[in-house]
Amino acid sequence: MKVFVTGGAGYIGSVCVEHLLDNGYAVVVFDNLSEGHRAAVDPRAEFIEGDLRDADSIETALGDTHPDAVMHFAASALVGESMKNPSKYFRNNVVSAVNLLEAMIHKQIGCLVFSSTCATFGIPDRMPLDETQPQRPINPYGESKLMVEKMLRWYSQLHEMKCVVLRYFNASGASHRYGEDHRIETHLIPNVLKVALGQKDHVEIFGTDYETPDGTCVRDYIHIADLAQAHRLALSIRESDFFNLGTGGGNSVREVIGCCERVSGKTIKVLESPRRPGDPARLVADSRKAREILGWKPAFQDIEKIVQSAWEWHCTHPNGYGD
Numbered sequence: 001m002k003v004f005v006t007g008g009a010g011y012i013g014s015v016c017v018e019h020l021l022d023n024g025y026a027v028v029v030f031d032n033l034s035e036g037h038r039a040a041v042d043p044r045a046e047f048i049e050g051d052l053r054d055a056d057s058i059e060t061a062l063g064d065t066h067p068d069a070v071m072h073f074a075a076s077a078l079v080g081e082s083m084k085n086p087s088k089y090f091r092n093n094v095v096s097a098v099n100l101l102e103a104m105i106h107k108q109i110g111c112l113v114f115s116s117t118c119a120t121f122g123i124p125d126r127m128p129l130d131e132t133q134p135q136r137p138i139n140p141y142g143e144s145k146l147m148v149e150k151m152l153r154w155y156s157q158l159h160e161m162k163c164v165v166l167r168y169f170n171a172s173g174a175s176h177r178y179g180e181d182h183r184i185e186t187h188l189i190p191n192v193l194k195v196a197l198g199q200k201d202h203v204e205i206f207g208t209d210y211e212t213p214d215g216t217c218v219r220d221y222i223h224i225a226d227l228a229q230a231h232r233l234a235l236s237i238r239e240s241d242f243f244n245l246g247t248g249g250g251n252s253v254r255e256v257i258g259c260c261e262r263v264s265g266k267t268i269k270v271l272e273s274p275r276r277p278g279d280p281a282r283l284v285a286d287s288r289k290a291r292e293i294l295g296w297k298p299a300f301q302d303i304e305k306i307v308q309s310a311w312e313w314h315c316t317h318p319n320g321y322g323d
């Protein structure tokens with residue numbers, strides 16, 4: 001089976017590509033390298049440099065490679081940036097998805113696995129978050145992903161396309177070869193590890209007055225290898241469906257920093273700062289549906305092991321992919 005992976009040079013995409021190849025799939029990576037890195041593309045995959053905003057480019061790539069399924073990772077994914085530049089999010093995430101879906105219809109490719117996010121839920125009514133809760137995004141990033149989710153419901157009904165939506169909580173960790181190297185790094189774990197590596201003086205804690213046990217935000221950190229496993233399993237279910245993907249456990253910002261200190265053996269200097277706009281206090285997944293229907297069994301349940309894998313990658317790649 002051949003899988004066409006958009007955004008396969010990015011953080012989560014690259015590890016998913018590696019996982020598919022390790023499991024015997026043929027893989028084509030399609031990426032414009034705006035966020036991704038050429039060196040993050042597994043050499044066993046075919047690589048096409050192309051841009052989803054260009055409808056001809058994606059249609060030609062699908063026509064040339066004849067995949068059986070598409071995994072769509074390519075997207076802009078910074079909540080803060082989306083509040084300043086919403087057009088970028090609607091163009092890169094929604095318009096590009098329309099181009100991809102049209103090309104899939106023209107080339108008769110009937111299976112899509114889509115990277116969505118818990119940011120489609122906004123401020124949840126209750127925790128943990130299962131798939132029955134209302135989706136009310138509070139930023140253009142979450143809105144753009146929800147718009148695509150809604151489009152997929154129509155495409156699966158009207159074009160008999162199987163569309164599986166996977167909503168990630170906080171993707172983290174690394175494989176031996178591929179890890180997190182964003183050109184603009186806003187995520188907690190890599191920023192803390194940069195302090196441990198001596199590349200940054202301190203890390204800010206955004207908000208210490210939340211209604212959580214230690215006053216800092218709680219998130220559900222899920223290892224990207226476990227996300228990759230869910231993508232592979234999504235290929236084999238028969239019907240369109242949607243799943244929340246997290247461990248079901250939560251860790252506060254202070255707990256994550258403490259964990260990074262233990263794993264790296266370094267003291268992390270912190271600066272307590274005001275809340276970051278748009279951050280819900282607590283986001284934890286209820287992933288029972290994924291376990292039951294996909295047969296998903298996340299291997300990393302423990303923040304210590306997740307941080308350990310990230311630390312090993314940052315130590316062996318102190319300058320990321322170096323581009």
Ligand code: UFG
Pocket residue numbers: 077078079117118119141169170171186187188189191203204205206207217218219253276279283
């Ligand atoms: N944080 C800090 N200091 C930092 C970076 C982050 O205190 O330097 C805090 C944030 O305020 C938040 C937590 O650490 O409370 C986690 O922040 P991240 O930026 O690592 O992750 P987010 O929870 O903001 O974002 C993730 C995904 C998004 C997704 C979002 C849904 O990266 O793609 O969850 O809320 F949209």
